[in-house]
Amino acid sequence: MDQLDVLWSEREIRIVLQRYCRGLDRLDAELLKSAYHEDAHDDRGVIRGNAHAFVDQILPILRQAYTGTLHTLHGSTIEIDGDTAGVETYCTAYHYLERDGVKRVEQYAGRYVDRFERRDGAWKIARRLVLNEWNLVQEVPLDPAEAQAGFNPSLRDRTDASYQVLPLNGPDAPTL
Template sequence: MDKLDILWSEREIRAVLQRYCRGLDRLDEELVKSAYHEDAHDDRGVIRGNAHDFVKQIVPLLRDAYTGTLHTLHGSTIEIDGDAAGVESYCTAYHYRESDGIKRVEQFAGRYVDRFERRDGVWKIARRLVLNDFSLAQEVPLDPAEAQAGFNPSHRDLTDASYQVLPLRGPDAPTL
């Protein structure tokens, strides 16, 4: 592998990671699935199995249980070996919900430990292990509508403004 191929591969892998997070926050099942190979395995401890089956479960759960989510990536270590790569990504996920009149934010901080494979020239996740470093839940004292007054609203679906500038999605979408 030459240096240019390594750099391009790293860029493609980072794009897959971002696509995964964006898909979760926009509740875009096809976008999330596009980060995984069809036969990919996802292991979160309590949920283990085919990644596409996981996506079919998690997107409706996020839609029904939370008013909003925000998945962020903080740093990824990528080691490429031909058409395989080991990737560790630090991540934080924020989930907002109201239950029994109490508004709270649940935070997950952990790592995605992934095996990526390049198949037919396309990098995707083949195996994912999610590690929990810590989690917490906090009550929100301020009504989020008050805190967000004046900001442009975010939407958790295909009507989100980001789809006006990022119209292509799914496994066939170019990364540039």
């Protein structure tokens, strides 16, 4: 494997990681599933099994329980060996909810420990283990409508402005 292939593979893997987060936050099953091979396994401790089944299970929960989510990626360590790669990525997830008249933000910090495989030229997650470092739940004293007044809204579906510049399919689609 030459250096250019290593660099390109790292780029492709990072795109998949970003697509995963975007799919979660936009509640986009097709986009989220595109980060995984069809036979991929996802293990979060509380949910384990086929990754595509995980997507079908988690999106209704996120849609129903939270007003908004934001999944962020931090540093990734990527080690490539031919058509397989070991990847560890630090991540933080923020979930906003209102329950019983109390507004809260749940924050989760952890790591994705992934086995990526390149099949038919495409890097995707084959196995994922999610490790939890810590959680934090905080009450939000501000009314979110007041705090967000004047800002452009973020939408949790394909009507979000990002879909105007980042189509999933077609000639201008990002690399899948």
